[in-house]
Amino acid sequence: MDAVAGRARDADLLAGDAEAFGVFYERHEEFVFSLFVRWGAGGELAADLAAETFARALAGRRSFDRARGEPRGWLCGIARHVLSESRARGRVQDRVRRQLGCERLVLDDAAIARIDALSGGEALAALEDLPADQRRAVSGRILAETGYEDLALALRCSPGVARQRVSRGLRALRQRLEGTS
Secondary structure (H helix, E strand, C coil): CCHHHHCCCHHHHHHCCHHHHHHHHHHHHHHHHHHHHHCCCCHHHHHHHHHHHHHHHHHHHHHCCHHHCCHHHHHHHHHHHHHHHHHHHCCCCCHHHHHHCCCCCCCCHHHHHHHHHHCCCCHHHHHHCCCHHHHHHHHHHHHCCCCHHHHHHHHCCCHHHHHHHHHHHHHHHHHHHHCCC
């Protein structure tokens, strides 16, 4: 993108082609991801929800109405709906992503590093302060992307207990990183 396109207004990017939407995505990816983290989603779930949010934004970008507000607010509204639906169903809905033919987001080392950077670099230090069982569970699930069945085998517990340890660990991390007890 040249300098002129880099300064383009978000509303203009939404009205543009796929390349323009790519610029819009790059501008707001961190914002949307951090919304989900603040709303309590762990790293992988937040990334999945952000991907679904942008898939819906791409599919519905022609319905954006400049008279009703700013694109960032519109995007935030989509994110709230995605989170609400996810909580209601207990999983990420990726119907729109599949319709658009977008691949499922996979967290690689670079994505994990960006997730850590969003928390001010404190996440790994906070991870070290967790009780050992929660630290191993969170590290296995989030950093190593181990499925719950395999994680349960490694932790020598049931998959339900593994999920509980991950959940408790992520909750404790979120509380520490947000400055609450």
